[in-house]
Amino acid sequence: MSYLSDWLQQLQIDGAEDAERVARERAAEAEKQRRQQRRRDARTAQALRGAARKARTTLRRVEAERYRADTLASQFQRWWAVQPVATRMRPHTFSEIKAQLHGVTAGKTAGNTALVAVLRAAGWRKARVWIDSPDKSRRQWLPPGVVTESDDKPSKGPTPVKRPRGRPRKFDHASLPHADDYL
8 A cells, every 4th residue: 555655645746746836837927917917008008198299289289270370350359359348438558458469479479560450450549548637648549439538629749731840850851741732
């Protein structure tokens, strides 16, 4: 029977070694699976970062195209359309209007000459509005249809036909109207 006991003992030893080997193989396989999963996760994260970067770039490009397509006149019309009636019926300073609009290119404000052209095309006019006392005035832009107290008063400045009082300046004759304009 010693033969049988030796055989059983050998089976147990082989079984333990096999079990250890199988456990090692399973651990190695599990480690390999974990490494592959980490690589897949890293590739997925990289793909997501790339997709997010591409989306941000596309969004910036679309915003820049919208910004470029948005002319100063359309910005002004859009701003003016949403103003309440009380705001529409009062004079506005140039800086107040300019602060509401952005330029045609990103990061820039509206240019003064371009904004003046848009205001004039929309029917706005410049006027000096007197504030609280006869000595203080401010130049403001009046929307179409707004009348101020000073609209009926005669202008204190020179008219285009009359020459300003005082001694003519050098080369003033070049800018004076023709004598036939006085008659």
